Amino acid sequence: MSTYILTASQAAIEMIAGSYTKITPPVLKKFLSQTLELNRQEIKTVIKNLVTSQEITYTYEYGTTFLEISFNKPVCISDRITLSPPECAFKPRPGEVVVKIRPGASFGAGQHPTTRLALRGLDFALQNQKHLLHEINADLLDIGTGSGVLAIAGVKLGIKKALGIDIDPCARFEARVNVSLNMLADAVEIGDLALENITQYYDVITANLRFPTLMRLCAKLFEITSDNGFIVLSGVKTDEIDTLLDAYQAKGFVCIWKENSKDWVGAVFQKVCYGIDNINPFV
Secondary structure (H helix, E strand, O other): OOHHHHHHHHHHHHHHHHOOOOEOHHHHHHHHHHHHOOOHHHHHHHHHHHHHOOOEEEEEEOOEEEEEEOOOOOEEOOOOEEEEOOOOOOOOOOOOEEEEOOOOOOOOOOOOHHHHHHHHHHHHHHHHOHHHOOOOOOEEEEEOOOOOHHHHHHHHOOOOEEEEEOOOHHHHHHHHHHHHHOOOOOOEEEEOOOHHHOOOOEEEEEEEOOHHHHHHOHHHHHHHEEEEEEEEEEEEEOOOHHHHHHHHHHHOEEEEEEEEEOOEEEEEEEEOOOOOOOOOOOO
């Protein structure tokens, strides 16, 4: 394969990955034609090679065809987390964990930016702030667990026990399948327990939910988060994040991490325990 085609392939991947909207084949072809002056056959070769190598894949939504980054092979999400289809063999680097996820109807296979942001936020909380967790054997609560990916990743990164809750029976079924694929049935529980009925304190809480729900849950999350514990939130648009930050910080949380991906934002908050002076707030 020529260096020119390789350069065009990388440009196509970056264009698809960085776009705020899903990319249709005609849009990608126009981009490659105008930006790199490729002819029709060269463009066809670039797209065919990327699909064959599983770098990108065709998806269909409401009768429209799109080209998106493929998750049919292991994909590195953060410094220590790689998502992989269960049938793929993958040897992780030292300190890296592999979360096997079977694509299904439930949310959280990794394709959406909010899932990736939540995983990166969870990795940050457990790696860079671990010394602030007052319990060595930390527990995690994942609200709206979907595929179970956050609960599974948390345990693989050192959490002792995780509970994933979801009102959708399909999500609970698929999450249990993924828990079994990762051989974590003894450490990860999936259930339909209503959040309002939870009274236990958790050292880490994850919630990849939309903005109105996260705003509504602010008081409850403060109530059940352990002192100096963390909450990892995702599912917030860029024009919503300031309002969310104000609400959670007014309640007593401190934002210690924030990251954007396309038009989405993920954030990690710590519940402030007065007298602790080694907190490093993000904002």
